[in-house]
Amino acid sequence: MKPTSIASTVLAALAFTAAQSASAGQAPGSLSDPDIPVSHHDRVYAAEQFSNTVSVIDPADNHLVGVIRLGDPAPANFSPLYRGQLLVHGMGFSPDHHTLAVVSIGSNSVTFIDTQTNAIKHVSYVGRSPHEAFFTPDGKEVWVTVRGENYVAVLDGKTFEEKTRITVPAGPGMQIFSPDGKYGYVCSSFNPETDVISLADHKMVGKVTQASPFCPDLAATPDGKQVWFTLKDVGKTQVFDARPPFALLKTIDTGPITNHVNIVHNANGMFAYVTVGGLNQVKVFRTDDFSQVATIPVGNLPHGIWPSGDGTRVYVGLENADEMSAIDTLTNKVVANVPIGQAPQAVAYVPNAVPEGDGTQNTQPLGLAGQTTHLALMPVGTGKPAGAASAATTVTLFDQGLVQVLQAAVTGLQPKQPYVLGFSDKPDGSGSVEPLANFMTNPAGAAIVNALGQIRQVVAPGVSTAGDRRRYLVIAPQVSGKPGAPVQVQAL
Known part of the structure; x- marks a missing residue:
């Protein structure tokens, strides 16, 4: 058998590498495009x-x-x-x-x-x-x-x-x-x-x-x-x-x-x-x-x-x-x-x-585009502290100056049912609920909910001043057009 030279081995390796590269393109291109x-x-x-x-x-x-x-x-x-x-x-x-x-x-x-x-x-x-x-x-x-x-x-x-x-x-x-x-x-x-x-x-x-x-x-x-x-x-x-x-x-x-x-x-x-x-x-x-x-x-x-x-x-x-x-x-x-x-x-x-x-x-x-506040909601009765992985609903307040855009990524609810995202005076959601946004869940029991207003000033921990009334975000089902008992409450 004829011995293989170092040069030919290197050339073969380079050719193999080139062949691999030529068939490794990424979306949205073709597989034949080089990486x-x-x-x-x-x-x-x-x-x-x-x-x-x-x-x-x-x-x-x-x-x-x-x-x-x-x-x-x-x-x-x-x-x-x-x-x-x-x-x-x-x-x-x-x-x-x-x-x-x-x-x-x-x-x-x-x-x-x-x-x-x-x-x-x-x-x-x-x-x-x-x-x-x-x-x-x-x-x-x-x-x-x-x-x-x-x-x-x-x-x-x-x-x-x-x-x-x-x-x-x-x-x-x-x-x-x-x-x-x-x-x-x-x-x-x-x-x-x-x-x-x-x-x-x-x-x-x-x-x-x-x-x-x-x-x-x-x-x-x-x-x-x-x-x-x-x-x-x-x-x-x-x-x-x-x-x-x-x-x-x-x-x-x-x-x-x-x-x-x-x-x-x-x-x-x-x-x-x-x-x-x-x-x-x-x-x-x-x-x-x-x-x-x-x-x-x-x-x-x-x-x-x-x-x-x-x-x-x-x-x-x-x-x-x-x-x-x-x-x-x-x-x-x-x-x-x-x-x-x-x-x-x-x-x-x-x-x-x-x-x-x-x-x-x-x-x-x-x-201003980098200024936000992050909150979470948990199912009632599961305890208040929460990380993003355990939260049923994550909420972000995007600063727009004096007001914020609220966006809630809601999960864990009944499919195709009407709900209310609102404020409660009590951390556990008891008492009356002041509606902030009405929404309908999708077939997966989830929804993306938006609202606009001075929301951070009343719900974010440590933000409210002495004369302000601290409130808490909750999610409640709509019952006869009104908020029922909350099923998710703001984690503290």
């Missing part, structure tokens, strides 16, 4: 709906570069002359990684941002309450799901002007594309149907029945074989074949307030990461046999999620914690938490977003 190692050129973005900001993070050392301010907090945005963006929420990016597309629900807009300079390039206004926007794989179009109506607005990928509309059932929630650019998948937030649309002619070529009407998010695997989507109202995640006839493959119970899903490919295989708000966890599933392989505790109300360019990390926006969590995908452990703006929704990891320079232009410090 891009984490570096200071990368950026992680979060769309923040109460501070109306976009946080910008350098993942190489997990520090906040700053925020891009797209609008003002309440009550400044109540003015009829207000010109900023409102309820900054959705996010996508271009195939060349140079443009970020940010959807603002309240102002019906898509803001296009230069990733190198953080400067606004253009603002496109679309129909009522858009939810998400993403570039097609060839970069020629931007699809925007107009959730308040019944169509996908198709914008030109260069001019950002609307060029056509694709009619779908009312309430399109999000869209993502097959890595080969053949199909667009559009789930619905109002109808139990996900539609498959041909990119070539914008024609509908398939339908997938959702187990419930409320899908906020979906993701396609880089190998082009599967599409995963979440169902927030029933706490499930479903998987279907990304190719005709688009057969449903699996339905998984993931938990109350199931938010977003994304795909990670690493040395251990391909996995779906699902954020579950009611449990404050990220659940990890294999894509080959759908088995759950990890449960990762994170902070309050995990929402958006996106993998790094090499699949070694996944980043999670914590909606009621105002933080971004970085997870090592080989150990499935949280390795960093970065303070960001108020109520992060969509998250995007953009490799090589800043090819040169420090990428700090046109950013600001967090300021």
